[in-house]
Amino acid sequence: MCGNLLPNLFGNVASVKALLEDCFKRDALNKSMFTLQVKLFCYECNENICVLCFAVKHRHHSSAEIAEVAPTLRPTIDDDDRKILAGVSAVRQQSERVKLDVKMCVGQVDSVENLILEAGDAAKRFVDDQINEYLVKLHAVKSECVKRAEVVQVDVLNFREIFPARNSYGNFR
Secondary structure: OHHHHHHHHOOOHHHHHHHHHHHHHOOOOOHHHOOOOEEEEEOOOOEEEEHHHHHHOOOOOOEEEHHHHHHHHHHHHHHHHHHHHHHHHHHHHHHHHHHHHHHHHHHHHHHHHHHHHHHHHHHHHHHHHHHHHHHHHHHHHHHHHHHHHHHHHHHHHHHHHHOOOEOOOOOEO
16 A cells, blocks of 8 residues: 555645545555555554654654664563563463363262262162062061961861861751
């Protein structure tokens, strides 16, 4: 966009001003849209700018050529780089700690789950053993009842043989 504006700088100042205002309205003074070379650093905005942006948008700001500013900003940039790298390193370390904590937590939960399953199995075996014990006792009682019933039936048959049946009038048959 800046390349398109340069020829107009030698023409009517009013038309250049109108064109620049139009650019501002459309937010066209954007770094990605300029074809002019970025040569200046604006201290107030803390960004690199082209000559046209300096003349229009950064006119009252303190600025200097990038080549002059670079040596003074290099320590700040290096310090910022170190801070960013330290932050990234800290995040990575924390992420690794979280992964280990999650792994430990999952392991502990799995252990507790296994203990619960083992306790449940032991409780089931205990209940099953108790049920089997009562069933054995119940079958023993049932067998005893059947034996007694058979004895009673034999005794009744023996009794009938010994004492023949009587009719309702007290006579024997």
